Amino acid sequence: MAEDKDQNNILEEVTSGEYKYGFYTDIEMDKAAVGLTEDTIRFISAKKNEPDWLLEFRLKAFRHWQTIAEPSWAHIHHPPINYQDIIYYAAPKKKKQLESLDEVDPELLDTFKKLGISLEEQKILSGVAVDAVIDSVSVKTTFRETLSKNGIIFCSFSEAVQEYPDLVKKYMGSVVPYRDNFFATLNSAVFSDGSFCYIPKGVRCPMELSTYFRINAANTGQFERTLLIADEGAYVSYLEGCTAPQRDENQLHAAIVEIIAEEGAEVKYSTVQNWYPGDKNGKGGIYNFVTKRGLCKGDRSKISWTQVETGSAITWKYPSCILKGDNSIGEFYSVAVTNHYQQADTGTKMIHLGKNTKSTIISKGISAGRSNNSYRGMVRIAKKAGNSRNFSQCDSLLLGDKCGAHTFPYINAGNETSVVEHEATTSKISEDQLFYCQQRGIDAEKAIGLIVNGYAKEVLNKLPMEFAVEAQTLLAITLEGSVG
Amino acid sequence: MLLNINNLHVSINGKEILKGLNLIVNEGEVHAIMGPNGTGKSTLAAAITGRNGYEITEGEIWFKDELINDMLPNERANKGVFLSFQYPVEIPGVSMTNFMRTALNAKHEFEGLPILTGGEFLKRMEEKKQLVEIQAKLNNRSVNEGFSGGEKKKNEIFQMAMLEPRLAILDETDSGLDIDALKVVAKGVNALRSNNNGFVVITHYQRLLDFIVPDFVHVMYEGRIVKSGGKELALELEEKGYDWLK
Numbered sequence: 001m002a003e004d005k006d007q008n009n010i011l012e013e014v015t016s017g018e019y020k021y022g023f024y025t026d027i028e029m030d031k032a033a034v035g036l037t038e039d040t041i042r043f044i045s046a047k048k049n050e051p052d053w054l055l056e057f058r059l060k061a062f063r064h065w066q067t068i069a070e071p072s073w074a075h076i077h078h079p080p081i082n083y084q085d086i087i088y089y090a091a092p093k094k095k096k097q098l099e100s101l102d103e104v105d106p107e108l109l110d111t112f113k114k115l116g117i118s119l120e121e122q123k124i125l126s127g128v129a130v131d132a133v134i135d136s137v138s139v140k141t142t143f144r145e146t147l148s149k150n151g152i153i154f155c156s157f158s159e160a161v162q163e164y165p166d167l168v169k170k171y172m173g174s175v176v177p178y179r180d181n182f183f184a185t186l187n188s189a190v191f192s193d194g195s196f197c198y199i200p201k202g203v204r205c206p207m208e209l210s211t212y213f214r215i216n217a218a219n220t221g222q223f224e225r226t227l228l229i230a231d232e233g234a235y236v237s238y239l240e241g242c243t244a245p246q247r248d249e250n251q252l253h254a255a256i257v258e259i260i261a262e263e264g265a266e267v268k269y270s271t272v273q274n275w276y277p278g279d280k281n282g283k284g285g286i287y288n289f290v291t292k293r294g295l296c297k298g299d300r301s302k303i304s305w306t307q308v309e310t311g312s313a314i315t316w317k318y319p320s321c322i323l324k325g326d327n328s329i330g331e332f333y334s335v336a337v338t339n340h341y342q343q344a345d346t347g348t349k350m351i352h353l354g355k356n357t358k359s360t361i362i363s364k365g366i367s368a369g370r371s372n373n374s375y376r377g378m379v380r381i382a383k384k385a386g387n388s389r390n391f392s393q394c395d396s397l398l399l400g401d402k403c404g405a406h407t408f409p410y411i412n413a414g415n416e417t418s419v420v421e422h423e424a425t426t427s428k429i430s431e432d433q434l435f436y437c438q439q440r441g442i443d444a445e446k447a448i449g450l451i452v453n454g455y456a457k458e459v460l461n462k463l464p465m466e467f468a469v470e471a472q473t474l475l476a477i478t479l480e481g482s483v484g
Numbered sequence: 485m486l487l488n489i490n491n492l493h494v495s496i497n498g499k500e501i502l503k504g505l506n507l508i509v510n511e512g513e514v515h516a517i518m519g520p521n522g523t524g525k526s527t528l529a530a531a532i533t534g535r536n537g538y539e540i541t542e543g544e545i546w547f548k549d550e551l552i553n554d555m556l557p558n559e560r561a562n563k564g565v566f567l568s569f570q571y572p573v574e575i576p577g578v579s580m581t582n583f584m585r586t587a588l589n590a591k592h593e594f595e596g597l598p599i600l601t602g603g604e605f606l607k608r609m610e611e612k613k614q615l616v617e618i619q620a621k622l623n624n625r626s627v628n629e630g631f632s633g634g635e636k637k638k639n640e641i642f643q644m645a646m647l648e649p650r651l652a653i654l655d656e657t658d659s660g661l662d663i664d665a666l667k668v669v670a671k672g673v674n675a676l677r678s679n680n681n682g683f684v685v686i687t688h689y690q691r692l693l694d695f696i697v698p699d700f701v702h703v704m705y706e707g708r709i710v711k712s713g714g715k716e717l718a719l720e721l722e723e724k725g726y727d728w729l730k
Contacts (some may be wrong), residue, residue: 429537436573438557439533439566439645440587441594450586454626463574 001034032089038062041189048158048193059475061178070182074372075406078287088190088223146206153198154209157225160196167198171229175258175295183254183289183316183358183384187223191256195223199265208464210239218379225238226257229264232298235446237268239467239474247388251276253312254289263298263325268306269464271319272471275311277478282341282370285313292319296354298327304331306349306462308471310478313342320349323357323385328360335456337469337478338371338403347377347408351419352385361392364456367403368479374406381413381422388418396426396456399448399479449476485549486511486651486682487532492543494531501527503707504543504600509651510680515688516718517695517703520726524656525686526570527655528704529655532684533567534560564650564681568640568657575627580639583627584609584646589710591647612645613661616672634665641672652676653684658692703729 032043041062045055070081145153160168178188196374198246199205218418230236240257253275261267269292269360294303303318315338321330332348350359359379379390396405407424427449437447453460453472460468487509494502501524509515531711532545534557545552552560571612575583588608589599596676600608606623613622616638637657644652654673658666673696677683685696693701693715701717702709703726710729712719 163714430573431572433575434568435535435557436575437570437583437587439561440583440647441554441558441561441590442586443558443590446586446590451575452577454575457577 006263008216013026014444031087031113034087035084036062036088036190038071038088039213039396041271044190044192047089048161050161053441054161056191057173057178058065061185061294062190063187064179065185068182068185073098074316074376075372075408076316076343076345078183078314078343081287089192115423119446129282129479134420147265149361150203150206151200152203152205152259154239155196155198157191157194157196157227159196160227163200164196167229168196168227170257171260172176172225172227174260174291175260176291184256184291187225187256188252188293190426191223193223194226194255195228196226197228197236197237199230199358202236203231203237208239209243210236221226222251222253222255224255226255228257228259228267230259230261230263230267230301233264234247234262235266237270237464238271239272239464241272241274241467241470251286251288252289255321257292257319259294259303261294261298261301261303261328264300265298266302266304267294269294269319270467271305271307271309271448271468272463272474273307273309273311273315274478276313277311277342278313279422280340282313285303285342286311287314288312288317289314291318291319293322293349294320294330296325296330296357298328299325299354300327301325302329302331304329304333304462306333306459307319307335307346308456308460308463308474309334309346310474312344315344315346317341317346318348319476320351321359322353322358323388323398324353325357326354327356329357332359332361332363332377333459333462334363334374335365335366335475336364336375337452337475338368338373339478340369340371342369344372345374345376347375349378349389350380351377352388352390355386355388357385357388359390361394362458363392363394364459365396365405366399366452366475367405368399370402372404372406374408376408376410378410379412379422381415381418381420386415386417387400388415390418390420392420392422394422394424395453395455397452400428446476452476452479485509486513486523486547487684488544488546490544490546492528492531492540492545494527494543495539496527496537499709500541505704505708507684507702507709509682509684512677512680513700514683514685514696514698516678516698516701516715516717517607517684517709518701518721519690524580524707525704525706526655527707529567529653529686530685532653533557535606548615558590559668561647561649562729563592566644566647566649566652568637568644569655572628572631572636573638574629574631576629578627579624580627581606581609581623582642587643587646588646589713596693612642615645616641616676617668618627618642620707626638627673633660634662635687637661637665637669638672641669645672646683650681651684652681653686655686656688657685658687666692667695690718692696705729 032040041058045058064178176184178185198210228238258452259267275286275288294301304319309315319332323330330350336344338344357459363376365373365375375394381388394407398405405426411420411423415418431450434447438444451476460471463471489505489507492502492505493500517613534555540553549566586606592599618638631639657669698715701713701715703711
């Protein structure tokens with residue numbers, strides 16, 4: 001149809017914009033040699049002055065990793081990754097202990113400004129404690145004092161290893177074991193840094209916790225590790241956001257996030273992921289193979305994942321909940337946008353083990369350009385998990401006729417008292433909607449942003465306020481140059 | 485002169501629908517366009533507003549002395565062309581407040597006027613809602629989602645009031661309306677009539693023209709205007725039907 005063609009032309013024009021956060025910061029680096037051997041792991045461990053048990057953990061993981069192969073079940077395609085061609089450790093060179101922001105490398109501050117993350121502003125205005133990670137090592141941590149008054153620990157993973165080894169030892173690997181999957185095993189061997197957070201019994205964390213990750217050195221894989229523990233009756237809302245500079249080589253990113261919620265605890269984990277997606281022709285971009293999992297360990301605990309995924313050339317990510325405690329709750333709210341040649345295979349796993357456990361899955365996939373967007377989700381209800389419930393809703397929105405949307409739900413209900421519901425829809429942005437907006441004076445690009453944000457509203461509403469605004473802008477930016 | 489259409493030929497998928505249409509609308513005038521189904525009335529509205537897929541093969545559309553044949557729909561809108569849709573579109577998840585704000589900001593930006601503050605904007609929304617007797621809860625509802633037929637049409641007139649166009653095209657605004665809703669819609673339109681703007685009212689029925697009294701009535705048949713006259717022409721059509729004009 002001629003009309004369809006026109007429409008696709010508009011969509012294409014509007015969604016062919018380029019990545020706006022591609023810039024590069026020149027900061028002196030302290031690097032490991034290229035490639036991965038036991039020596040590399042010993043180098044990383046020594047650099048970080050780690051105790052023997054942690055080195056052992058890494059080595060066990062590495063030895064296991066050498067015996068396994070990359071998974072091939074995901075609906076993604078990429079040339080083989082040469083794991084010997086990656087630098088596994090890079091840290092900004094430590095100069096000296098800093099007293100104030102004035103002493104921070106101005107170039108680094110400038111990077112933050114470009115990203116809209118001025119530390120000063122964040123400190124003063126938003127009440128968000130920011131642990132900013134530029135490649136691997138935490139550079140600056142704020143609000144530590146306020147947090148420590150409440151007994152909350154929020155620091156880099158490396159610091160936690162030094163200062164709270166018992167907590168790290170107790171929980172690390174308890175939700176994502178080092179043998180879990182290829183990328184998690186790799187991370188367990190070579191992880192560089194990340195964040196650690198512990199909320200003690202009965203404490204409600206008074207502010208949103210946030211970490212901004214940013215890949216910054218060419219050819220440096222990023223292997224963060226985050227460990228978040230909410231003790232009995234504790235509450236925390238944690239925000240994670242990323243942008244990365246424009247780069248030609250594909251960069252590997254294999255992070256692990258582990259969450260433990262003890263009895264009656266609640267953890268809300270929100271992500272805005274905007275790694276460099278590659279250019280219009282599918283060149284470059286981040287390979288994002290992430291393992292995120294939460295354990296509702298105690299009764300009446302709750303873990304809620306909210307994610308807005310707009311970046312990366314490839315996203316492979318399934319933030320999951322293991323509902324072990326009786327009456328525990330798991331939630332997953334996701335918006336995944338792919339444009340140009342991006343590929344996303346994302347979703348969640350809800351594993352119901354305790355009685356009366358509940359889970360909710362709301363997934364909104366948006367595909368444009370020649371991208372592929374898959375929802376992959378598993379709901380498993382164990383035999384003993386009587387009276388459990390799951391509700392899943394998976395919607396796909398297509399912009400244009402060259403992209404793909406796929407849904408792979410796996411449901412496994414092990415008893416007869418539980419209820420599992422699954423709804424799925426696929427729709428296109430209609431020419432009618434687009435024209436209606438344009439007739440009101442709104443240009444096609446803005447109209448698409450508006451319509452897409454409306455479509456994703458149910459999920460965006462779950463984000464903390466300051467993130468919701470950023471996420472809306474990001475959705476619009478990501479779709480610049482496409483529609484259908 | 486507000487709108488000057490000269491020898492307009494429009495095709496959809498290679499099929500000619502408008503076959504040499506002429507129409508002149510001046511400021512302060514209301515023109516009714518009547519005619520049987522399938523004669524190209526809605527195509528005319530689509531061509532004036534620049535909808536995709538409506539190809540102008542010959543002729544010109546002048547708006548305020550500017551040729552707009554190839555202009556983007558949003559540019560025409562910002563220059564002051566408004567269409568009240570026959571079938572208003574639902575946009576799930578986009579609140580009326582957000583939608584109108586985006587539209588009004590686009591217009592102000594286009595005109596080089598300052599953007600309204602949140603307070604000014606909401607005040608304006610409240611004012612204009614009165615005009616079409618729309619309930620207060622409109623603000624947070626998604627655009628047209630779950631609206632009744634009457635609410636959708638009132639919402640169109642509300643948007644017109646917000647955007648204050650120079651030329652408003654009402655495409656079958658009376659279809660699907662009960663008499664009470666029709667009166668409200670007509671009242672809204674009449675309140676917006678001025679020496680500064682013009683209206684093109686597309687309708688099948690005389691009924692609407694009892695409430696929105698036109699200065700001129702045109703009859704369309706097979707892609708052309710075949711007869712023009714004053715408001716009394718509408719009455720004649722009501723009585724005799726269209727057959728005598730073919």
